[in-house]
Structures are given as C-alpha cells and as structure tokens.
Amino acid sequence: METMITVQHLSKSFGTHEVLKDINFSVKKGEVVSIIGSSGSGKSTLLRCINLLEKPTGGEIIYKGENILDDKHNVNQYRTKLGMVFQQFNLFNNHDVLNNCMVGQVKVLKRSKEEAQKLAMKYLKVVGMDQYIHAKPKHLSGGQKQRVAIARALCMEPDVMLFDEPTSALDPEMVGEVLKVMKELAESGLTMLVVTHEMEFAREVSDRVVFMDKGVIAEEGIPEQIFNHPTQERTREFLKRTLKQNI
Amino acid sequence: MSFDWIIKIFTENWPMFIRGAGITLLIALIGTIIGAMIGLIIGVIRTIPIPEKGMKRALLKFINAILSIYIEIFRGTPMIVQAMVIYYGMAIAFGIDMDRLLAAFFIVSINTGAYMSEIVRGGILSIDKGQFEAAHAIGMNHLQTMTNVVLPQVLRNILPATGNEFVINIKDTSVLNVISVSELFFATKSIAGNNFKYFESFFIASVIYLIMTFTVTRILRYLERKLEGPENYNLAGNQMQVDTPKIPSNH
Ligand SMILES: Nc1ncnc2c1ncn2[C@@H]1O[C@H](COP(=O)(O)OP(=O)(O)OP(=O)(O)O)[C@@H](O)[C@H]1O
Ligand SMILES: [Mg+2]
Numbered sequence: 001m002e003t004m005i006t007v008q009h010l011s012k013s014f015g016t017h018e019v020l021k022d023i024n025f026s027v028k029k030g031e032v033v034s035i036i037g038s039s040g041s042g043k044s045t046l047l048r049c050i051n052l053l054e055k056p057t058g059g060e061i062i063y064k065g066e067n068i069l070d071d072k073h074n075v076n077q078y079r080t081k082l083g084m085v086f087q088q089f090n091l092f093n094n095h096d097v098l099n100n101c102m103v104g105q106v107k108v109l110k111r112s113k114e115e116a117q118k119l120a121m122k123y124l125k126v127v128g129m130d131q132y133i134h135a136k137p138k139h140l141s142g143g144q145k146q147r148v149a150i151a152r153a154l155c156m157e158p159d160v161m162l163f164d165e166p167t168s169a170l171d172p173e174m175v176g177e178v179l180k181v182m183k184e185l186a187e188s189g190l191t192m193l194v195v196t197h198e199m200e201f202a203r204e205v206s207d208r209v210v211f212m213d214k215g216v217i218a219e220e221g222i223p224e225q226i227f228n229h230p231t232q233e234r235t236r237e238f239l240k241r242t243l244k245q246n247i
Numbered sequence: 248m249s250f251d252w253i254i255k256i257f258t259e260n261w262p263m264f265i266r267g268a269g270i271t272l273l274i275a276l277i278g279t280i281i282g283a284m285i286g287l288i289i290g291v292i293r294t295i296p297i298p299e300k301g302m303k304r305a306l307l308k309f310i311n312a313i314l315s316i317y318i319e320i321f322r323g324t325p326m327i328v329q330a331m332v333i334y335y336g337m338a339i340a341f342g343i344d345m346d347r348l349l350a351a352f353f354i355v356s357i358n359t360g361a362y363m364s365e366i367v368r369g370g371i372l373s374i375d376k377g378q379f380e381a382a383h384a385i386g387m388n389h390l391q392t393m394t395n396v397v398l399p400q401v402l403r404n405i406l407p408a409t410g411n412e413f414v415i416n417i418k419d420t421s422v423l424n425v426i427s428v429s430e431l432f433f434a435t436k437s438i439a440g441n442n443f444k445y446f447e448s449f450f451i452a453s454v455i456y457l458i459m460t461f462t463v464t465r466i467l468r469y470l471e472r473k474l475e476g477p478e479n480y481n482l483a484g485n486q487m488q489v490d491t492p493k494i495p496s497n498h
Contacts, residue, residue, distance in 0.1 A: 053380055080386035090377035094399040103395050104385035149381075156385055 002029040010059035021215045032192045034202035037212035043195040051082045083153030083161040089145040091137040098133035101155045123151040143174030163194040252447040260438045267434030275416035278355025286363025321361030327422035334426040351428040366408045370401035410467035
C-alpha cells in the first residue's frame with residue numbers, strides 16, 4: 001500500500017523543553033492510526049508538527065515522497081491535503097455553517113461557488129448537519145460544531161484527516177454522535193490519524209495504535225497487541241490507569 | 248439679553264454655521280474612514296508572522312520599524328502641531344500651497360490612522376488563536392486568513408472604538424482652524440469677530456457640536472446592535488436538500 005506520510009527522526013523543542021524526541025512512524029493510504037498516551041506526552045504537538053502549525057526543530061516529514069520541510073515547499077498547498085479537526089472545533093465565527101464549509105474551497109482551492117456548495121452539502125449530509133446550513137457557530141452545540149468542523153475539513157477533499165482529541169471538549173452525551181461519524185469515515189476508507197482518549201474507539205476502529213510517552217513513541221502495533229499484549233511496562237501502566245478511569 | 252442675541256446671531260448667520268458644521272462632519276467622516284483603512288492595512292502588515300531568516304525577514308522588520316515610528320509620532324504629538332508642521336512644511340519643502348480642505352483630510356486621516364493601527368492590532372490579537380489555526384489548516388495564507396476570517400470579526404469588535412474616534416474627530420477638527428480650514432470653529436470665530444458676541448456665538452457652536460456627537464453616538468449604537476446579527480436561525484426544511492439553497496453573496 002502507498003505510504004501517505006512518513007515522519008523521520010522528528011524532534012520539537014519549545015525553548016529548552018524537548019517535547020518530541022526522534023519520532024519515526026508512517027501512515028499508509030486508507031489506514032486509521034490512533035495516537036494514545038497520557039497528557040503532556042506530545043500527541044498534539046506531533047499532529048501540529050505534521051501540518052506545520054508547529055515548526056519541527058529537526059527531522060523530516062515526507063509526504064508522497066517529498067520532504068515538506070524543504071524551504072521551497074509550498075506550505076499552504078500541502079495543508080489543503082491534510083484535513084485538521086481541533087479539540088476546540090475552531091469554526092469560523094463570522095461564517096454560517098454552509099460558508100464554513102465553502103470558504104476554503106472557494107478562496108484556497110478556487111472552486112466555483114456552485115461546485116463548492118454542492119460539495120459542502122454533500123459532506124454536511126455525511127455528518128448529518130445539512131439542515132443547519134444557515135446557523136452560526138454560536139447557535140450550535142459542541143457535538144454539532146465538531147461535526148461541521150469535520151465536514152469543513154472533508155470539503156477540501158484531503159488525502160489524510162488529522163483529529164486532535166475531537167471529543168475531549170464535548171459533553172458526554174455528544175461524544176457518541178461525533179465518534180459515529182468518525183467511524184463511518186474510517187469505514188469508507190479515509191486515511192485518518194487520530195489523537196484520542198477514547199480507548200474503545202482506538203481499539204475497535206483503528207488499524208494501528210501508537211502509544212506515546214514523554215515525547216517518544218513507546219510502543220506501536222495493531223490494537224490487539226497494544227491493548228491485549230503490550231510489551232512495554234509503561235504501556236501497561238497507562239492502560240491500567242485509563243481503563244480504570246473509564247469504568 | 249444673551250438669549251435674544253443667540254437667536255438673532257443664529258438667524259442671521261445660520262448658513263455659515265451649517266456650512267461650518269457640514270465641513271466639520273465631512274472632515275471627521277473622511278478622516279475616520281481613511282484612518283480606519285490605514286489602521287486595517289497596518290494592522291494586517293504588523294501581524295504578518297516574521298520568517299526566521301532571509302530577505303523577507305529584513306524587509307518586514309524594516310517596514311515594521313517605519314510603521315512604529317509613524318504611530319509613535321502621530322500619537323505622541325498634538326494634532327494642532329501636526330497640522331502646522333504638515334501644512335507649512337509642505338509649503339516650504341515642495342513650494343506647494345496645499346488646498347486647505349485637502350490638507351485637513353490628510354492630517355485627520357493620518358492622525359486617526361495612527362490610533363486605528365493600535366486599535367486594529369489589539370482587535371486582531373484578541374481573536375482566538377484557534378481561528379487563525381483553523382484558517383491556516385485549510386491552506387489559507389496570511390492575507391486570506393485576515394480578509395476571510397479575522398478582519399470581519401475584528402471589524403465588529405472595533406466598531407465601538409472606531410465610532411469613538413469619529414466622535415473625537417468631530418471635536419478635534421476644531422484645531423484645524425489654525426490652518427484656516429472653514430470648519431465650525433473657524434466659522435464661529437469669523438462670526439464672533441464681526442459681532443463681538445463671543446459667548447453667544449460659541450454657545451451656538453457648542454450646541455451644534457453636541458447635536459452632532461450625540462446623533463453620531465446614537466447611530467453607532469444602533470449599528471452595533473444590528474451587527475450583532477439575528478438571535479435565531481431557521482432549519483433548512485427537507486425540500487431545501489433537493490432545492491439548492493441560495494448562495495450567500497457576501498464575499
Ligand atoms: N506552544 C507551546 N509552548 C511551550 N510548551 C508547549 C507548547 N505547546 C505544548 N507545550 C508543551 O509540550 C508538551 C506536550 O504538549 P502536547 O499538547 O503535545 O501534549 P498532549 O499529549 O497533546 O497532551 P493532552 O493529552 O493534554 O492534550 C507539554 O509539556 C506542553 O506543556
Ligand atoms: Mg493534546
């Protein structure tokens with residue numbers, strides 16, 4: 001299978017604080033990879049480095065065979081290939097639901113308004129928000145906002161979707177609706193990289209699980225291995241702690 | 248008695264008062280609009296992320312330094328002095344006798360621009376970081392992020408401050424009488440110079456100033472409320488899914 005993104009020897013420091021150390025991993029086309037790990041282990045930073053919201057301190061990020069950290073690489077064009085879903089939704093407050101899904105298509109991808117609207121409606125339907133096209137973000141619940149945010153990212157028709165704890169800011173009763181959408185997307189063959197605290201989602205939906213601890217990848221493997229036969233002591237520790245909390 | 252004099256002076260000189268008030272409003276309005284545009288442009292420039300190296304870094308640093316100097320100078324000196332220096336300075340430097348009204352527009356605009364730059368910059372900094380990140384994440388560059396996402400929100404937030412600048416300008420254009428712009432203060436001074444009724448003439452002027460600032464303040468309040476937008480929205484009915492909804496034409 002074709003490799004979408006390869007991260008090699010990636011490191012990131014904020015000042016003297018080394019947050020990511022020698023990260024190596026890759027995501028193949030159609031793969032769903034979950035990143036788990038305790039708070040502060042660098043999961044968000046890794047995701048943000050991948051779409052260059054943070055500038056890595058060292059290493060390489062290879063996308064379709066090209067090192068996107070090269071100065072000559074067009075950052076904005078690369079970013080259109082990655083859909084990002086934030087913990088805090090970050091819908092554009094000045095646009096209604098439909099425009100949130102159209103503005104990137106029209107302004108960045110230079111699609112016509114007709115085409116952009118057609119795609120917006122298509123993906124809003126996928127996330128079940130097509131009835132809310134005229135609502136402003138402030139009128140929506142957290143779960144609804146996150147579903148629109150997912151549609152907004154899908155509208156750019158990215159090669160890879162990045163999710164940074166998409167359900168962590170949601171009230172418990174809204175987590176399900178967002179996870180359901182993500183599960184459907186995963187089943188449709190979308191390439192997804194998901195930072196999550198939802199262990200059930202990681203176990204059932206992902207093809208591979210990456211466990212991060214203190215800025216390094218401590219262990220990675222298929223869900224069956226990570227959850228049932230972890231080889232590392234710290235993986236076992238982490239799972240024991242989180243799964244206990246979830247009961 | 249004073250009151251009779253006030254009536255008499257107004258009935259005899261009302262065209263001059265009204266003309267002066269009109270010019271005051273015109274200068275304040277144009278100065279505020281152009282000043283706001285200067286502020287927006289400078290605000291956008293000053294928030295361009297500075298690259299770590301290269302020519303672009305040097306250029307941006309240089310431009311930012313120039314802009315800071317501009318802002319410091321115009322905020323740090325009285326407009327009455329700016330008016331004198333610019334008006335007579337132009338005459339000496341280029342031998343041009345600026346049209347007084349044009350000079351007035353120019354002075355008020357760049358003075359307001361200096362204040363508005365700071366207001367806009369504060370407005371941009373107050374927008375949630377997530378808005379920028381979301382815009383960057385779908386591939387928008389700085390300018391696209393600003394025009395499509397950030398500035399529309401900033402404009403709404405800074406409307407009260409901009410209105411305040413407008414009201415200040417209505418009052419402060421009076422200093423332009425030092426370069427003989429025929430705004431309300433200058434007109435009143437001429438009227439009083441003819442009839443020697445300084446108190447009565449300037450009393451009329453103060454009432455006119457008050458009416459202008461009060462009216463403008465009310466209009467701005469109304470606009471602010473309008474911009475808050477509707478509290479409700481309508482669900483698109485099922486038929487809307489077949490029948491494509493209207494494309495918004497606001498950009
Ligand atoms: N902009 C920043 N400046 C300085 N330090 C930062 C910055 N962003 C993150 N950090 C630090 O980097 C470390 C990793 O943060 P990160 O947000 O990647 O963790 P995380 O695994 O996503 O945690 P969580 O599960 O709480 O979201 C933390 O110690 C954090 O304090
Ligand atoms: Mg995080």
